[in-house]
Amino acid sequence: MKALTPEPLTRENFAPFGQVIETAGAHHYPINSGNCERFHDLARVELGGVHARPLISILRSKSYALPLTLGMVERHPLGSQAFYPLSAHPFLVVVAPDQAGIPGTPRAFVTGPGQGVNIAMNTWHGVLTPLEADADFLCVDRGGEGNNLEEHFFAKPWLIRAP
Amino acid sequence: MKALTPEPLTRENFAPFGQVIETAGAHHYPINSGNCERFHDLARVELGGVHARPLISILRSKSYALPLTLGMVERHPLGSQAFYPLSAHPFLVVVAPDQAGIPGTPRAFVTGPGQGVNIAMNTWHGVLTPLEADADFLCVDRGGEGNNLEEHFFAKPWLIRAP
Numbered sequence: 001m002k003a004l005t006p007e008p009l010t011r012e013n014f015a016p017f018g019q020v021i022e023t024a025g026a027h028h029y030p031i032n033s034g035n036c037e038r039f040h041d042l043a044r045v046e047l048g049g050v051h052a053r054p055l056i057s058i059l060r061s062k063s064y065a066l067p068l069t070l071g072m073v074e075r076h077p078l079g080s081q082a083f084y085p086l087s088a089h090p091f092l093v094v095v096a097p098d099q100a101g102i103p104g105t106p107r108a109f110v111t112g113p114g115q116g117v118n119i120a121m122n123t124w125h126g127v128l129t130p131l132e133a134d135a136d137f138l139c140v141d142r143g144g145e146g147n148n149l150e151e152h153f154f155a156k157p158w159l160i161r162a163p
Numbered sequence: 164m165k166a167l168t169p170e171p172l173t174r175e176n177f178a179p180f181g182q183v184i185e186t187a188g189a190h191h192y193p194i195n196s197g198n199c200e201r202f203h204d205l206a207r208v209e210l211g212g213v214h215a216r217p218l219i220s221i222l223r224s225k226s227y228a229l230p231l232t233l234g235m236v237e238r239h240p241l242g243s244q245a246f247y248p249l250s251a252h253p254f255l256v257v258v259a260p261d262q263a264g265i266p267g268t269p270r271a272f273v274t275g276p277g278q279g280v281n282i283a284m285n286t287w288h289g290v291l292t293p294l295e296a297d298a299d300f301l302c303v304d305r306g307g308e309g310n311n312l313e314e315h316f317f318a319k320p321w322l323i324r325a326p
Binding site: 021022023026031032033035036037038039040041042043045047053054055056057058059060061062064082084086114118127128136138139140143 | 184185186189194195196198199200201202203204205206208210216217218219220221222223224225227245247249277281290291299301302303306
């Protein structure tokens with residue numbers, strides 16, 4: 001089985017797939033008479049298609065253990081999808097470039113403390129994958145009309161190793 | 164000085180001012196082969212005016228202690244503003260009904276574990292007010308053109324008591 005080893009997530013290595021939502025390195029400025037710092041506009045929320053609107057949801061996911069077998073990725077042709085963890089545990093982010101309508105070689109990232117992601121519209125990605133413990137995530141994605149889900153099942157699954 | 168005592172935050176008592184973002188009582192359904200539960204569409208994100216788009220930001224606020232003096236409330240005529248805490252501590256939410264263009268008698272709420280709020284467009288509210296400890300919040304609000312801030316300074320400040 002072909003195998004991947006996850007990389008630590010950074011703004012730079014995730015840039016082809018979306019944005020890392022984090023305070024480190026972000027533009028920020030004081031508000032509320034200096035009592036609060038605003039780390040501003042950390043993600044590009046994309047809302048395509050008809051009657052599109054942003055949704056705020058909470059996702060409560062069971063945890064996964066590495067190594068794991070990646071059999072499927074999906075993408076959302078009509079909108080981006082942001083996930084921000086509500087716990088201190090890392091999560092695994094799997095994405096893949098598109099190659100003529102199907103996913104190419106996947107890449108895997110493991111988040112550090114305080115990191116969330118915004119997966120760009122129409123970007124192949126694995127399901128939400130908390131590590132170490134079950135976890136809640138705040139999710140900002142797209143509601144509206146139309147089919148916003150495409151799934152791809154790999155002929156040969158990928159093995160994602162422990163980092 | 165006129166005084167207010169905060170109430171525990173509930174969907175019902177906050178309904179005139181926006182939505183409580185919480186899993187309790189929310190519509191939910193399984194995703195990801197049953198490994199994840201989605202508590203769906205918990206807030207009404209409002210995006211008014213020209214070139215409006217949703218922003219995802221992180222707000223890092225110093226904490227406040229009760230009792231406190233409330234001298235000012237503000238409102239955003241062009242968009243809603245959601246705050247979800249990234250820590251387990253409560254925060255204070257102050258809002259006020261509009262009375263002919265100025266805020267009426269304020270109401271104060273204290274959040275419970277896992278509760279965030281989405282303050283409706285053009286609703287008078289106090290600044291972000293974490294209690295007990297400095298805290299980070301994920302914020303979803305509106306970017307775009309136009310003046311999206313109106314402030315009102317009370318002629319006589321309000322005292323907000325400890326609950």
